[in-house]
Amino acid sequence: MTDQIVLRHVTKRFTTKKLGTITAVNDFNLTVREGECFSFLGPSGCGKSTTLRMIAGFEDLSEGEIELCGRPVSVKEKNIYVPPEERGLGMVFQAFAVWPHMNIFENVAFPLQIRKLPKAEIVQRVKEALHHTSLDGMEEVYPSDLSGGQQQRIALARAIVTNPKVMLLDEPLSNLDPKLRESMRFEIKSLQQKFGFTIIFVTHDQSEAMAISDRMMVCDMGNIVQIDTPENLYNRPCNRFVHSFLGQSTFLHVYLKDNRVYVRGDSEQTLDLPIPENVDREMVIATRPNEIDLNRTKGFKGKIESRIFLTDSTQYLVRMGDQLLKVQTPHRITFAEGEECRVNLVKVMWYPEEDPGKEEERARRQLV
Amino acid sequence: MNLRRTRQGTSDLAALDGKTFSLDKAMTLVSFVLLFVIVFIPIFMIVYNAFFYEGHLDIEMFKTVVFSQDNISAMTHTVIIGLSVTVVGTIIGLFYAWLLGRSDIPCKNLMRALFMIPYMFPPFFGAMAWDMLLSGRGGYVNTWLMNTFHLAAPPFNINSLGGIIFVEVSYYFPFVFMQVVSALERMDPTLEESARIAGASQGTVIRKITIPLVTPAISAGALLILISSLAHFGVPAILGFSKQIYTLPTVIYAYIDRAGGSFEGIRQGAALSILLVFVVTMALILQKVVLSSGSYDIIKGKSMRPTLIKLRGAKYPLLLLAVLTLVLIVLVPLIMIFLEGLVKAYGLPLIPANFTLDNFHNIITSKQTMDAIQNSLFLSISAGVLCMFLGVMIAYVVIKIKPKGKEILEMLSVLPYSIPGTVLAIGVILSWSGQLGISLYNTIWIILVAYMARYLSFSMKSASASLQQVHPSLEEAARACGASHTESLKDITLPLIRPAMVAGFFLIFLPSMRELTTSILLYGPYTRTLGVQIFALRDSGQIPQASALAAVAICIIIICNFIVTQITKDKKGV
Numbered sequence: 001m002t003d004q005i006v007l008r009h010v011t012k013r014f015t016t017k018k019l020g021t022i023t024a025v026n027d028f029n030l031t032v033r034e035g036e037c038f039s040f041l042g043p044s045g046c047g048k049s050t051t052l053r054m055i056a057g058f059e060d061l062s063e064g065e066i067e068l069c070g071r072p073v074s075v076k077e078k079n080i081y082v083p084p085e086e087r088g089l090g091m092v093f094q095a096f097a098v099w100p101h102m103n104i105f106e107n108v109a110f111p112l113q114i115r116k117l118p119k120a121e122i123v124q125r126v127k128e129a130l131h132h133t134s135l136d137g138m139e140e141v142y143p144s145d146l147s148g149g150q151q152q153r154i155a156l157a158r159a160i161v162t163n164p165k166v167m168l169l170d171e172p173l174s175n176l177d178p179k180l181r182e183s184m185r186f187e188i189k190s191l192q193q194k195f196g197f198t199i200i201f202v203t204h205d206q207s208e209a210m211a212i213s214d215r216m217m218v219c220d221m222g223n224i225v226q227i228d229t230p231e232n233l234y235n236r237p238c239n240r241f242v243h244s245f246l247g248q249s250t251f252l253h254v255y256l257k258d259n260r261v262y263v264r265g266d267s268e269q270t271l272d273l274p275i276p277e278n279v280d281r282e283m284v285i286a287t288r289p290n291e292i293d294l295n296r297t298k299g300f301k302g303k304i305e306s307r308i309f310l311t312d313s314t315q316y317l318v319r320m321g322d323q324l325l326k327v328q329t330p331h332r333i334t335f336a337e338g339e340e341c342r343v344n345l346v347k348v349m350w351y352p353e354e355d356p357g358k359e360e361e362r363a364r365r366q367l368v
Numbered sequence: 369m370n371l372r373r374t375r376q377g378t379s380d381l382a383a384l385d386g387k388t389f390s391l392d393k394a395m396t397l398v399s400f401v402l403l404f405v406i407v408f409i410p411i412f413m414i415v416y417n418a419f420f421y422e423g424h425l426d427i428e429m430f431k432t433v434v435f436s437q438d439n440i441s442a443m444t445h446t447v448i449i450g451l452s453v454t455v456v457g458t459i460i461g462l463f464y465a466w467l468l469g470r471s472d473i474p475c476k477n478l479m480r481a482l483f484m485i486p487y488m489f490p491p492f493f494g495a496m497a498w499d500m501l502l503s504g505r506g507g508y509v510n511t512w513l514m515n516t517f518h519l520a521a522p523p524f525n526i527n528s529l530g531g532i533i534f535v536e537v538s539y540y541f542p543f544v545f546m547q548v549v550s551a552l553e554r555m556d557p558t559l560e561e562s563a564r565i566a567g568a569s570q571g572t573v574i575r576k577i578t579i580p581l582v583t584p585a586i587s588a589g590a591l592l593i594l595i596s597s598l599a600h601f602g603v604p605a606i607l608g609f610s611k612q613i614y615t616l617p618t619v620i621y622a623y624i625d626r627a628g629g630s631f632e633g634i635r636q637g638a639a640l641s642i643l644l645v646f647v648v649t650m651a652l653i654l655q656k657v658v659l660s661s662g663s664y665d666i667i668k669g670k671s672m673r674p675t676l677i678k679l680r681g682a683k684y685p686l687l688l689l690a691v692l693t694l695v696l697i698v699l700v701p702l703i704m705i706f707l708e709g710l711v712k713a714y715g716l717p718l719i720p721a722n723f724t725l726d727n728f729h730n731i732i733t734s735k736q737t738m739d740a741i742q743n744s745l746f747l748s749i750s751a752g753v754l755c756m757f758l759g760v761m762i763a764y765v766v767i768k769i770k771p772k773g774k775e776i777l778e779m780l781s782v783l784p785y786s787i788p789g790t791v792l793a794i795g796v797i798l799s800w801s802g803q804l805g806i807s808l809y810n811t812i813w814i815i816l817v818a819y820m821a822r823y824l825s826f827s828m829k830s831a832s833a834s835l836q837q838v839h840p841s842l843e844e845a846a847r848a849c850g851a852s853h854t855e856s857l858k859d860i861t862l863p864l865i866r867p868a869m870v871a872g873f874f875l876i877f878l879p880s881m882r883e884l885t886t887s888i889l890l891y892g893p894y895t896r897t898l899g900v901q902i903f904a905l906r907d908s909g910q911i912p913q914a915s916a917l918a919a920v921a922i923c924i925i926i927i928c929n930f931i932v933t934q935i936t937k938d939k940k941g942v
Contacts, residue, residue, distance in 0.1 A: 085568055088567075091565040093562060095558055097558035097559050099559060099562075099563075099577060099581070100581070101580045110568070
């Protein structure tokens with residue numbers, strides 16, 4: 001597998017009147033391999049869309065360089081800039097961006113007509129593209145007569161009709177309802193297997209990214225936080241942000257004394273956990289609510305504060321020290337509100353206490 | 369589903385209130401009666417009087433008037449001017465809309481504000497200014513060019529079809545400009561970006577994607593230009609009369625003016641009005657045909673800044689072009705009006721030695737002029753306030769109460785918008801000068817009635833756009849909190865649409881202040897308006913005095929516009 005998309009030191013700064021200069025993308029370095037499905041994941045304002053738009057050629061770089069299929073397309077230093085239409089990409093947008101004044105055939109045929117292909121070939125290729133996106137025989141229909149899902153299929157057909165090597169998907173499923181979202185996910189994957197293109201998939205939906213990606217990049221406030229496979233990101237998140245962004249999380253503030261782990265607000269009991277190296281006196285331990293063992297016999301003593309019946313589990317908030325721990329158990333394990341219980345943490349990650357200014361910064365950036 | 373529920377909701381609740389005569393019913397009734405009186409009767413009277421005489425069908429007069437050689441030539445002029453102004457104005461409006469909406473030209477906001485200026489001033493001010501500069505007999509520029517280059521004949525002649533077209537274009541192109549700029553702003557940029565990704569170059573994107581998508585906006589703006597130009601009185605009157613170039617509105621004025629209020633003259637005017645209405649109706653049908661492809665929903669997607677097109681080398685030449693256009697259409701006429709207002713006598717060179725403030729002083733001392741200003745202020749404020757409340761009431765009836773026949777209400781209230789002011793004035797004369805038992809002729813009230821008919825649609829549109837955004841649940845919540853229907857209306861709905869009401873007032877106040885087309889047919893000895901007085905002063909050869917008064921009018925308009933922007937700025941509303 002060769003490297004198909006390479007970003008080196010890519011940086012983008014915006015200057016706005018209200019907020020001054022903001023670094024939307026800060027020194028991004030990443031490599032996407034041929035045939036890979038690579039996701040950019042993060043909350044809004046994290047820089048994922050801007051990065052995608054720089055790869056597409058809609059935004060200038062402030063610094064750094066981008067290479068597509070071994071060809072430099074944006075190099076700030078050498079003043080190289082290849083316009084979007086010459087980058088040979090396929091792209092699907094969140095709002096579908098199908099042209100309302102053209103029917104389906106005209107929409108899908110547009111990229112081929114621009115390339116001045118012979119008429120017969122255009123008809124043939126549009127037909128194939130429509131077949132692959134389950135739009136057979138709908139050539140004459142206008143987009144306004146179609147549902148959101150079908151409109152997004154037109155956009156997909158239009159993107160694959162030129163057989164591009166790289167496909168950029170900018171939150172393509174966000175405007176669809178949840179059921180449709182899932183089936184479109186499979187369709188995109190199966191199209192990828194058929195055509196073998198590389199996908200960059202931008203989303204803020206973690207479960208979507210997990211389901212579709214070979215590897216993904218989590219970013220936050222203009223910085224890459226972690227790049228890894230979905231499995232590794234879920235099991236070994238490098239910080240609290242990634243932990244809480246992927247899957248359910250629950251946190252406990254703890255402190256260490258005499259090589260024992262105390263929960264903040266409780267100086268009597270200790271948690272029975274191995275202490276990793278390089279820890280501060282005060283730490284945060286993170287775990288998943290469904291990976292906590294709740295019983296009546298052995299473990300840290302807590303009290304059930306509330307109980308909520310969810311569809312596939314029961315969720316408890318357990319009082320531990322001055323905090324509440326979120327626990328999800330199968331329905332067969334039942335506790336009453338106010339009852340005393342025992343908690344065993346099975347699998348935890350250790351993180352340092354976070355700088356409180358970070359949340360403010362995040363809120364500020366989302367205003368941009 | 370939701371709509372039907374709301375429809376029943378309001379009327380059911382009103383019925384549940386147990387009153388036989390509810391507020392809703394009263395408002396519905398008043399709306400119907402008012403629109404019948406203000407709009408329907410004048411229009412009916414025109415049609416009736418054009419074809420009937422003393423109760424008999426009389427087509428002879430209609431035929432004579434319509435098929436007279438002079439009137440056919442007037443109609444030809446009207447159509448030539450209308451079409452040329454539309455084509456040229458649309459192209460210019462489109463070009464500058466694209467330049468400001470999609471390119472990286474500097475000083476965008478400033479230029480955008482400046483391009484709206486022609487929209488603020490009445491075109492006949494521009495006609496006055498250009499007449500002074502480029503008229504064949506002694507326009508300043510012509511005289512200067514002839515003296516400098518020893519020319520035998522004046523190089524420019526503004527008193528021509530071309531001159532009329534030029535002046536009208538410079539005042540009407542903002543219609544297309546504003547429509548297209550706002551369409552470009554609302555358009556989802558990814559529609560254009562996806563075409564770039566598909567391999568289309570910048571030029572292809574403009575041709576194949578951008579232009580087709582803004583076509584509805586272009587044609588809406590173009591139609592506004594066409595209707596305004598077809599019905600326009602001031603510019604052809606000022607530039608055309610001296611060279612016997614007549615258009616339908618000016619011929620109608622000539623008929624009425626010549627007849628001195630005699631019924632025969634008014635009937636002839638009415639017959640010609642039918643012709644003018646016919647031409648405008650054809651224009652409306654034309655637009656329907658052009659727009660039959662439907663309008664598109666281009667307002668969606670997350671708002672991303674559109675990728676601006678880099679003009680590179682062309683940037684500063686295009687900026688220069690835009691600035692020169694602005695100087696030509698905005699600055700030159702304005703400066704000319706002010707300078708001419710200062711000069712001692714028309715024709716004297718514009719040098720400080722010839723300047724005096726007498727013309728301005730005369731405005732204050734002339735009772736006629738002061739009366740005209742007072743009349744215009746009274747008319748504009750009354751029409752503004754009355755239409756503001758009536759517009760809100762009718763909009764409320766149409767949108768929230770939805771009585772049977774609401775389509776008729778809606779139609780009647782927007783109909784005058786596409787009826788030329790000249791025609792409307794004749795309808796008002798026919799209705800309110802005694803034929804129906806009420807005579808308001810030569811009083812200020814007849815002008816007020818005409819203004820209301822003409823401008824009611826402005827405030828009604830502004831109010832209904834705003835009312836549509838007040839979700840029914842807001843009033844329902846007030847009812848649930850214990851407010852009566854009237855209280856919820858007063859405490860919830862009205863405060864929410866207040867900004868739209870203020871905007872509606874100024875939408876009427878400003879055009880009324882500078883109105884000429886309707887007033888020129890309706891004014892009496894003591895009911896001259898500002899526009900009429902300027903026109904009359906100029907007509908009687910007192911050009912510096914007319915310019916001075918126009919300069920004062922410009923100042924009033926600028927001050928009012930400033931107040932509007934201050935009031936509407938930062939207003940929270942729906």
